[in-house]
Amino acid sequence: MESSLHTLTCIPLTDMLLRLQDENEKGITFIKSGDQEIFVAYPQLIKKAKHCLYYLQTVAGMQSGDELIIQEEDNELLLTAFWACLLGGIIPVPVSTGTKNEHKLKLLKIWDTLKHPHLFAAEDHVQRLTSYIQEEAPETSITQLLEHTIYSGTDFSSFPDTSVLHAPALDDLAFIQYSSGSTGAPKGVMLTHRNLFYNTIDLAEKMQLTPADIKLSWMPLSHDMGMIAFHLTAVQAGCTQYLMPTPLFIRRPLLWMESVNRHKATILYSPNFGYEYFMEAMDNKSAGSWDLSSVRMIINGAEPISAEVCRRFATKLKPMGLSPLAIAPGYGMAEASVCVTLSAADAPVNEHFFQRDSLRISDVVIEEENTSPQTVGFVECGTPARHCKVRVCGDKDEILAPGTVGHIHISGLNVTAGYYRNEEATKALLTNDGWVRTGDLGLIHPNGQLIITGRHKNMIILQGNNYYHHDIERLLFGIPGIAAGKVVACGIPGDSNERERLVIFVLFKGTPAAFADTEEAVVATLSDVIGIVPDVVIPVREIPKTTSGKIQHFEMLQRFRRNEFAEVLSALKSLSAKRFLDQWQQEQPTVRLHKIESWLQETVASLLKISATDVDLIQPLVDQGMKSLHGVQLRNLLERRLNIDLAIGVLYKYPSIDKLAGFIYKKLFPTATSTHTEVTPPQANNGLLEKVAALSDEQIALLLNENPL
Numbered sequence: 145m146e147s148s149l150h151t152l153t154c155i156p157l158t159d160m161l162l163r164l165q166d167e168n169e170k171g172i173t174f175i176k177s178g179d180q181e182i183f184v185a186y187p188q189l190i191k192k193a194k195h196c197l198y199y200l201q202t203v204a205g206m207q208s209g210d211e212l213i214i215q216e217e218d219n220e221l222l223l224t225a226f227w228a229c230l231l232g233g234i235i236p237v238p239v240s241t242g243t244k245n246e247h248k249l250k251l252l253k254i255w256d257t258l259k260h261p262h263l264f265a266a267e268d269h270v271q272r273l274t275s276y277i278q279e280e281a282p283e284t285s286i287t288q289l290l291e292h293t294i295y296s297g298t299d300f301s302s303f304p305d306t307s308v309l310h311a312p313a314l315d316d317l318a319f320i321q322y323s324s325g326s327t328g329a330p331k332g333v334m335l336t337h338r339n340l341f342y343n344t345i346d347l348a349e350k351m352q353l354t355p356a357d358i359k360l361s362w363m364p365l366s367h368d369m370g371m372i373a374f375h376l377t378a379v380q381a382g383c384t385q386y387l388m389p390t391p392l393f394i395r396r397p398l399l400w401m402e403s404v405n406r407h408k409a410t411i412l413y414s415p416n417f418g419y420e421y422f423m424e425a426m427d428n429k430s431a432g433s434w435d436l437s438s439v440r441m442i443i444n445g446a447e448p449i450s451a452e453v454c455r456r457f458a459t460k461l462k463p464m465g466l467s468p469l470a471i472a473p474g475y476g477m478a479e480a481s482v483c484v485t486l487s488a489a490d491a492p493v494n495e496h497f498f499q500r501d502s503l504r505i506s507d508v509v510i511e512e513e514n515t516s517p518q519t520v521g522f523v524e525c526g527t528p529a530r531h532c533k534v535r536v537c538g539d540k541d542e543i544l545a546p547g548t549v550g551h552i553h554i555s556g557l558n559v560t561a562g563y564y565r566n567e568e569a570t571k572a573l574l575t576n577d578g579w580v581r582t583g584d585l586g587l588i589h590p591n592g593q594l595i596i597t598g599r600h601k602n603m604i605i606l607q608g609n610n611y612y613h614h615d616i617e618r619l620l621f622g623i624p625g626i627a628a629g630k631v632v633a634c635g636i637p638g639d640s641n642e643r644e645r646l647v648i649f650v651l652f653k654g655t656p657a658a659f660a661d662t663e664e665a666v667v668a669t670l671s672d673v674i675g676i677v678p679d680v681v682i683p684v685r686e687i688p689k690t691t692s693g694k695i696q697h698f699e700m701l702q703r704f705r706r707n708e709f710a711e712v713l714s715a716l717k718s719l720s721a722k723r724f725l726d727q728w729q730q731e732q733p734t735v736r737l738h739k740i741e742s743w744l745q746e747t748v749a750s751l752l753k754i755s756a757t758d759v760d761l762i763q764p765l766v767d768q769g770m771k772s773l774h775g776v777q778l779r780n781l782l783e784r785r786l787n788i789d790l791a792i793g794v795l796y797k798y799p800s801i802d803k804l805a806g807f808i809y810k811k812l813f814p815t816a817t818s819t820h821t822e823v824t825p826p827q828a829n830n831g832l833l834e835k836v837a838a839l840s841d842e843q844i845a846l847l848l849n850e851n852p853l
Contacts, residue, residue, distance in 0.1 A: 152345060156312045156337040158230050160344075160379050165190050167382065170355070172375075173407075174220045175388040178399055184220065186379075189227060196228035196300040197307035200262075204294050208233030208310050210260040211320070212294070214366075215239045215251060215269065219387050221296045222365050223375070225264045229319070233310030236319045237261075237332070240366040241269070246688075246699075248276040252284055254322060254330050257565055262292040270295070314338040320564050321368055321478045332564035333478040340372065343481035343558035344380040346529035347373060350486040351411060351441055353381040358438075360386040360409035362393035362400060362418075368482040369446050374413055393418075397425040401461070405434040412439060415446035415694075419457040420628045426460065437465030441489050445474040447694045448596070448614040449523045450628065451495035468492075475525035475596055479573070479580050480532060481558045485594045487526035494524040496595060500674065503597055503612075506538045507549050509587060517673045520615050522586075524593040532556035536588055541575050546588045549597060553579040602697055604635030604646060611635075611674070613697055616646075619673050623665045626650060632687055634701045636679075645679040649700055652683035656715040659683045663716070667781070671750050677777040682709050683716075717783075733813075741805040748801065751777055764799040786812065 164170070164186035171185035184192070200206045212229050214236055216222040222238065229236035237258070239251055251273065255261050263270070270293055277284045312318070318340055320332040347353075359378045363370035365387075378385045386407055393400055400422060404412065414422075444454065458468045471493055474486035487493075497519040502510040512519050528534045536550040537543055544550040559580055562570030573580055585603070586596040598612030616633035620626050630651040635644045648666055652659055663681040670676050682704075688696040703709070741761055748765065749756040751774045760768060765775075775795045783790055788811050798804040 154314055154338060154341045156314060156316075157318055157340055157376065157379075158309075158312060158337075160341070160376075161186070161190060161227060161230075164379065164382055170382065170384050172220075172223070172385040172387055175386060175392065175399075175403060177392070178396065178402070182220065189223065191305055192224045192300070193227035193231055194305035194307050194309075195303050196224050197232045197234075197309075198303045198305060199298065199300050200228060200234060200294065201232060201307055203303075204262060204292075206232070206234055206262060207260075209235065210262060211235045211237050211258040212262045212264050213237045213239055213251065213254060213258075215241055215263065215265045216296050217241045217266070217389065217391070218296065219365055219389060224300070225294075225296070226319075226365075226371075228307075230312075231309050232307060233312060233316075235317055237322070238319070238366040238371060239322060240364060240690075243272065245276060245280065248273055249281070250322075250330060252277070252281055254332070255284075255289075257330065257332060259565070262294060263289065264294045264296055267295050267297055312337055314341070317564075321371075323478055329566075331566055331569050333560050334562060334564050335481055335560060339481050339558050339560065340376060341380075342531040342556075343372065343483055343529065344377045346531055346558065347377045347483050347486070348381045349530060350483070350488070350526075351377075351443075352489050353377065353383065353411070355382045357381065357383040357411055358386070358407060358409045359383060359411040360388070360400075360404055360407065361413045362388040362390055363413050363415075363446075364390045367446070368476065368478050369413060369415070369443075372482040373443065373445075373476070394421075397422045401434050401436060401464075404436055404439060408438040410438055410440050412442040414442060414444060416444065416449055416453055417447065417629050417689075419444075419453050423457060423460055434464045436461055437467075439466055439470050442471050443474055443486070444471050445476055445486075445525075448598070449473045449493075449525070450618070451493050451521060451523050453628065454493045454523075473523050473525050475584075475594055477582055477584075479560045479582070480554055480556075481560075483529050483558070484532055484534060484554055484582075485526040485528050487524065494593070495521045496524070496589065497521050498597075500611075503549055505550055505585065506544065508545075508547050509549060520597075520612075522595045522597055524589065525596055526594065527592050528594070529556075529558065532558050534588065534594060535579065536586065537575075544587075546590045549585060549587050551600065552582045552584045552586050552594075552596070554582060555579045602635075604633065604644060611676075616648075616670070616674075616676075620648070620650075620666055620669055623662065623669060625652070625662060626666075629687065629689070629695065632695055632697060632700050634697055634704070636701065636704060646676060647701075647704055648678045648681045649684045649687065650681065651685070651687050653685060654683075656683065656712055657719050659716065660719060668750065671777075672753070675751075675753065677751065677781060679780055680713065682712060684709075737805060737809050740808055741801055744801050744805055744808075747781060748774075748778065759801065761801040765795070765801070766799065782808070788812070 167186045171183060171189060174182045174184065176182060206212065212225065212234050214222055214225050216225065226236045226238065237254065239254060240247065274286050277286050314337050316337060318335050318337045321335055322330050322332050359374060361370060361374040363374060365371045365375060375385065386403060386409060388400065388403060403409070454471045458466060458471060462468060469490045469492055472487040472489060472491065473493060475484050476482045477484065497512045497515050499510040499512065499518055500520055502508065503520065515521055533555045535543055535553050536548060537553055538550050553575060555578065562573060575581060583600055584596055585598055585600050586594060589595055598614060602613045604611045604613060604616070613633040617631050620631050621628065632649040634647045636647055650662060650666065652662065666681045667677055670678060688699045690696060745759045745761070746756045748770070749759050752769050779790050779794060782788065786808065798807045
């Protein structure tokens, strides 16, 4: 199989499909529901595409080189339009569907980047789009949009199939792929027929694909994993396809394996969240009796891969015949067509544990045999596809040795030349020697396997150490109610005088009052495991995700910056303070003060990772091991828990537990009489304290390292 694939002559996508024009027994089965499926043989698909192309050319007036945005939920209609475009030299632009305003805005932004755009969509979708334009984007011409719209419900079969076919060159643009998570100005990845031929042939080689294979997927065709890794690779190999709409999988996840059992599928696809989602449905419903022994490979990619999730999924389905070696992690991106690396068929999911403090750029990772609070686990993503090269570089694009963390660059016959009509973004994408910057960080293990550690833009820098958002999120999965896809960690960059803040969002449908235990568990877990206290823990009712299930961290960060959570944060602080005040209010002043001291003792002990009994009440905290960052974290905790505002220099003025407790007592109970006498540190003076109050966290940190608290 390998040698025959490697010696195949490069051909355009259209030739890949047209060579199947006599394969009447093979094609695509569109799964509409549990009991409705429609089979379209490859010759039928070609005929449907020719009818549609005739309409595009003669009625819509489209020519070779024009662009057609395809925003269609029905997979059969989407593929009909997609292949019609390719056969006629029209450039298809598949775009994800959705009813939210962000989906409509993204479409309009894409429209503005194209030269001669047309739209292929359902009539009701277009009506919603025009309503949105009238309300939110009046500068957009509705007339122009409607004049260039092809309604997907048109009966294309009533038109002739005598369309004019285009003979593309290998380096002609085949289609434009926009990232599922594009924000701001969307960037369209240009993919040529040559790019796509080599990536599909490489995928077929990695999967050991033959015409006898049966592929089944629920991934959206607007995503590279659905369109290229699944559909085009199946066309390349000439094998049978079963295609389930993504919304159907979301509504009925068990139908995924029911269909595998029914059709004896051999190759499946799912990102990490799909396994979690499916297992949750299995736990809540009767799974039935399935035979999954036909499955030899499930490609896992499109988002960070969890070895633990892979193991649980394999274990859960092992009694039904699923091979424990079926899941194959991979790494890909739109700029590589889709596949950069992929694990071999029948290989185990291998996880490596690296020390947290060895994951900075240009660090040689320090590997441990087992997991621990000081290590982070990462999954091997396989070796590069035959025609794709991978290197790992430092901040100055210098090539790093195996085992060293750095920026991942790619090059090869499958790799894009850049972004459509966007010279500035293309220039930023490419290195001086023409390699593509992926934006991801990772390393090539000495065994040759690529390991992804995270996105460079999502790196969170705390205490001078680098943390990856997915690592922080994973640490919280054991908390009741928190699982993959239900928690988001974001770093909020400060200005030049401020440190980066850590904000945790948790999917939570209850009231703020019911969230208190979850918030405390999040704070305690992160403090205990990595010594970090989040600045804010926020309950949210929705977590935005891309079509492939990736959490949109940038969107959450933007919502936080727009102050959308101010009301819930205020409510949480008030409730937290009320809980403490209700406990302390009932006590006599002396007992009340003692309880505040005990609570501070426990809080400081948690930050310093020591026993509360080892925290002295009178000795300055700095002499007990408290560093500048601990002071910043303690102040943030006091403000959040007690709903009080504290000056940055408060811990300099009240350096010990007893003095700090007395100060807090007076803040909370200003009319009460305390037996505690406030003492100003002898080394302090009013002028110095005024200066301290005006300093930033970072500046006070330097001061605290030079002077006792």
